Amino acid sequence: MYHLKENGLNRRAFIKAGVVGTATALLAPPVLADTLQQMADANPLAFPKPVFRKLGRTGINITTVSFGAMLTPEPEVIRVAIDHGVNYIDTARKYMNGKNEETVGKAVKGVRDKLFIATKTLPESKSKAEIVRDVETSLKTLGTDYIDVIQLHNLTGKDRIFSPETREALTQLKKQGKVRFCGVTTHKNEVEVLNALVDDPDRFFDTCLVKYNFKSDKILATAIDRAATAGIGIIAMKAMVGGYDVTGMGRITPYQAALKWVLQNPKVTAAIPGMKDMAQLKEDITVMGMPFTYADLRRLDHYDQAIAKFYCTFCGSCEVGCPHGVEISTVNRALMYAEGGYRNISLARDTYAELPRQASAATCLNCEGCSARCVNGLDIAGKMGHARTVLA
Amino acid sequence: MKMLLMVVLLSVYAPLITHAAGDMGGFLPASYCGAGWKIDGKTIFYDRDTLSDRINGEAELYMPYGFDRMATARYSSEKTPAAGIDVEIYRMASLLDSFGIYSNYRQKGGQRINIGADSNLSGSQLFLYQGRYFIHIQITGTDSSHSEVLAECAKLVASSLPGERNRPSELSAFDRPEMVKGTERYIPQSLLGYDFLNRGIMAEAVIGGANFQLFRLVGNDARSVSASFDRFKSQLAKVEIAIEGKDAAVLEGVDPLYGPMIVLKKVDCLVGALRFVDKKGIRNMLESVCR
Secondary structure, eight states: OOOOOSSSOOOOOOOOOTTTTOHHHHHOOOHHHHHHHHHHHHOTTTTOOEEEEOGGGOOOOOEEEOEEEEEEEEEHHHHHHHHHOOOEEEOSSSSSGGGGHHHHHHHHTTTTTSSEEEEETTOOOOOOHHHHHHHHHHHHTTOOOOOOEEOOOOOOOGGGGGHHHHHHHHHHHHHHHHEEEEEEEEEESSHHHHHHHHTTTOOOOOOEEEETTTTTHHHHHHHHHHHHHHTTTEEOTTTTOOOOOOOSTTTTOOOHHHHHHHHTTTTTEEOOOOOOOOHHHHHHHTTTTOOOOOOHHHHHHHHHHHTTTOOOOHHHHHGGGGGOOOHHHHHHHHHHHSSSOOHHHHHHHHHHHOOOOOGGGGGGGOSSSSOOOTOOOOOHHHHHHHHHHHOO | HHHHHHHHHHHHHHHHHHHHHHHGGGSSOHHHHHSSSEEEEEEEETTTTHHHHGGGGGHHGGGGGOEEEEEEEEEEEOOOOOEEEEEEEEESSSHHHHHHHHHHHHTTTBBSSSSSSEEEEEEEEEEEEETEEEEEEEEESSSSSHHHHHHHHHHHHHHHHOOOOOOGGGGGGGGGTBBBOOOOOOESSSEEEEEEEEEEEEEEEEEEEEEEEEEESSSSOHHHHHHHHHHHHOOEEEEEEEEESSSSSEEEEEEEETTTEEEETTTTTTEEEEEOOOOTHHHHHHHHHHO
C-alpha cells in the first residue's frame, strides 16, 4: 500500500485548502503531465460499471463507492447514483433534524428492494426506549419497513458496545424485522472502538463506519485489518479528509486520489463520500475500479506542498505582532470568501467592511515594514496588500 | 530579556486577542437560562477546525454557510439533575447564511414563536436565527415536553444577540400569496444538485391547487446568469425558447433529473419552476418573482 510521507498533509490543511484556490500552485511541472493525462482520459458522460465488495459477515455486496447522503440537496441526485448501480445509502436521524432521511426516503421510493439503507440513532439516545423511538421514527421518515444497517452514532469508546440496554433494544428491533444488521460509527478513538468490536465474544455488531483516509496512522490501519479479518464490515468515511469544496480548483483535485487511496485497502468494503451535485457524483463514482497509482500519491503529496504557502488558519497569533491592531485573520477570511470556495465578492466585501478602518489592511499603508509574523510562514504584508486591491 | 519583552507585548495586546477569540461568550446567559436552569460548567467554543468534535460529520453542512465560530453551554435543572438544556450559538457568514442553515433544520410541524427573525419550536428543541446567528436549543434527560422552558431560554439568548430581527432581503421576492409559507430554503452551493447553479433559494408554491417548486439564484450578475441559462439550455431536452432577447429569455424543456422545467432570465435574475403538473400561470409567476 502506498503511504504519504510522515510530514504530509494534515486534516486542517486539507479542509482549508478546499476553500482556497490552489489550481495554479498545483500546476507544478511534475504534476502537470499527470493532470493532463487524467483529463485526456476523462469521458464526461460515462459512468463506470459498479464494483462490489462484501460487507463483512453481513454477506451483502455493496458498491465500493457508496452514497453519503448528508450534503445532498435533492433526492434526484441520489436517484441518479442508484440508477448507475450505487446500492448503499448512508444517512442519519440527526442530519438536518431528520430532513436528510426524508430526502433519502424520496430517492429510494420504488427501488427500495434493490439497495441497502444505513442510518444512525441519535448520538444522545442511550436508553432502550430512545433507541427504539429513533428507529421507529427513521422507518417512518424513510418510508420503509426495515433498515439494513442501524448504527450507533459517533462512539468514542468501547462502553456502549457492551451496554446491555443498547443490545436489548437492538435485539428486539431485529426480532421484529425492523433492522437487519447492527453497526457503529466512530470519528474519535477509533482504534478502541474497532478493537472492542473484535473482542466482543458475542460479536454483536456487524459493521463499523470509521474515519479513515490517507492521513490515518498505521495503528488504525492495523485495527481495521484485525476487525475486517474478524468479519466486521468496514466502511470508510471522511475519505477526503473532511473537506469537499473544489470550486476554483478546476479539474485538478486530489479527491479522486484520496478516495482511491482508501479503496486500495482490500479490508475496506466501501467509502461513502458526501455528494451534493452531479459533478461530485461523477467524480466520485468514476473511481470504482480504478487503481491507486504512483501519480495519485504524488498528486496528494504535491497538494500538501501547494497549499502550505497560502492558507490561513485564522489562529490570530500574528495579530500580536501588529502594532496597529490590524485584524489580519478577519482580512484573510474576507479574502477567502472572495477567492476561495465561496467566490462571493459581495460577502467578502461585507466582511471586510465590518472592520473598523484602523483594523483593516488600509492601516498597513502607514507602515514601512510588517512586524506581524505567521506561524505557518504566510506572507502577511503581501496578503494585506492584496486585500486592499481586491476588497477595498 | 526576551521573556520580559514577551510579557510586555502580551500585556499590551492580550485584550485584542481575547476579543478576537472569545467575543461570543457574552451571548450565553452567565448564570441561568430560565428559572431553575443553572449553568453547568463553562462555555465551550468551536471553530471551523473543531466543530466536528462537537457534532461530528454534520459539521460539513455548516461550512458552505460560512460558519466560523460556535459557543455552547449546558444549563442543568435544579429540580431534576439529569435534565439539561444545551444551547448552541453558531455564527455564520451573513444573515442569509444563518437563515440558510436554519431552513435546513426547521420542521414542518414546528411552532413559530415570536423570538428572533424566525423560530421553530417542538417538544424537545428549538431553532431560531437572528442576524448572523443560528441558535439550537435542546432539552435532554426528560421525557415530558418543555416548550415553555425552551422559549424562556431562547428569549434570554436572543436578547443578547446583535443583529436585527429582519429576514434576509433575498427572500422578499418570494413574499407572494402563491408561496407556501415556511418552505423557503437557501442553498449556498449546487442548487438542484447542479454545480453550475451555485447559490439560490428554493420554495414551494401553489397555483390552481397544484404544488410546484420555484428557485431563484442569488448574488449573480448578468454575465453569470447568462452562463447558467446557457447551461440549462444545453442540458434540457425538447427545448422550446419562448422569448429570447439580450436581457430577457424564457425556455421550457425537460430536465434529465426533474422533468418539465421552465426557466426565465432577466438581466441579473434567473428563476425557474419544476415539479409542476400544469404550466398554466407559472410564467407569470416567474416574471413576478424576478421583478
